Amino acid sequence: MKALVLKRYGGLDHVEFADMARPTIKPDEILVEVHAAGLNPIDYMIPKGMFKPILKLQLPATLGSDLAGVVVEVGSRVTRFKKGDAVYASIFDLPGGSLAELVAVPEYAAALKPDNLDFVQAASVPMVGLTSWQALNERAQLKRGQKVFIPAGSGGIGTFAIQLAKQLGAKVGTTTSTANVEWVRELGADEVVDYKKQEFEQVLHGYDVVLGTIRGDGVAKSLEILNPNSSVVSLIGPPDAAFARARGMNFLMRFVFGLMSGKIIRQARQRAASYSFLFVRPDGRQLAKIGELLAASRIRPVIDRVFPFAQAKAGLAYLEQGRAKGKVVVQMK
Structure with missing residues (x-):
């Protein structure tokens, strides 16, 4: 089968298509014929080696984590799925990758695809959906x-x-460029700051939760808009010691991550706030709950561009430019 593979670290120059063996599934896995695979920023960061201390990949490694497709084989212990089911899943931080014609998926990581999608x-949903849900x-x-x-x-x-967040009953503040201000309002944002004209920390105030998504000093600046007893959940780091402990890392890594996050944790405490780093995990039952919101059209996927499988590497390069308005997806079939 064909797969998009990272041969060695050093960037997208070392990513290419390769013929891989058909996956052999375990008793608790399903084999999925992939129809589409969603791309995420981590998919172009991994080839650069940015996650080598955290993700232990065996090279050559198939890239990608989000997928949607049809079950073509089920393991002997699988009870939730049958051959022919349309499913979607995230296999992030698991062996294998989604940018392949066939993918072995643990039963616990998958959910039935909403019929209206x-x-x-x-395929655009799993990582962003699970990250948002868990955060x-x-x-x-x-x-x-x-x-x-x-x-x-x-x-x-x-x-x-x-x-x-709107489905959870919260009020939402966000930042975007001038061209997208009204568009993100239509998605549900209550306060929108045009970052080309204003600094968000000078406009927003009285917030209870911050979702850290922007590298640089954005997380530190966001502390200025928080109420006491608020929380910052960062998706971009720095990783903290609690994260290292949860992954069973050794004392040295716990110490290093503690040092890396020490400054922002102290700054947060000065504002009577908490800081934590979130690394998304696969969870099919959460995807099923998200699927109920999607099926009821209470949340809709937002897709910027779709690339054919043969141009998957170009899709990663496009995503790396940081201009996507929503998700980038690779279509296999």
Whole structure:
């Protein structure tokens, strides 16, 4: 089968198509014929080696984590799926990758595809959906009436997280460029800051939750808009010692991550706020709950561009430019 593979670290120059063996599934796995695969920023960061200390890949490694497709084989212990089911899943941080014609997926990581979504739409959801759900619902425990700041509202995470936050009953603030101000309002944002004209920390105030999505000093600046007893959940780091412990890392890595996050944790405490780093995990049952919102059209996928499988590498390069308005998806079939 054909797959998009990272041969060695050093960037997209070392990513190419290769013929790989058909996956052999375990008793608790399903084999999925992939119809579409969603792309995420981490997919072009991994080839650069940015996650080598965290993600232990065996090279050559198939890239990608989000997929939607049809079950063609089920393991002997699988009870939730059967051959012919249309499913979607994230296999992030698991062996294998989604940019392949066939992918072995653990049963616990998959959910039935919402009937009202095609495969491209469904493939755009898993990582942004699960990240938003785990950050806002689980970690921050966002409550009705609270205010959440979700920067970069027109990006892949932003477009989904804004909609989910509104479903949770929160008020949403975001940033975007001039051209997208009204568009993110239509997604549900209540306060929109045009970052080309204003600094968000000079405009927004009284927030209870911040979703950290922008590299640089954005997380530190966001502390200025927070209420006491608020929380910052960062998706871009720095990783903290709690994250290292959760992954079973050794004392040295826990110490290093503790040093890396020490400054922002102290700054947050000075504002009577908490800081934590979130690394999304696959969870099919959460995807099923997200699927209910999608099926009821309470949340809609936002897709910027679709690339054919033969141009998957070009799709990663396009995503790396940082101009996508929503998600970028690769279509296999």
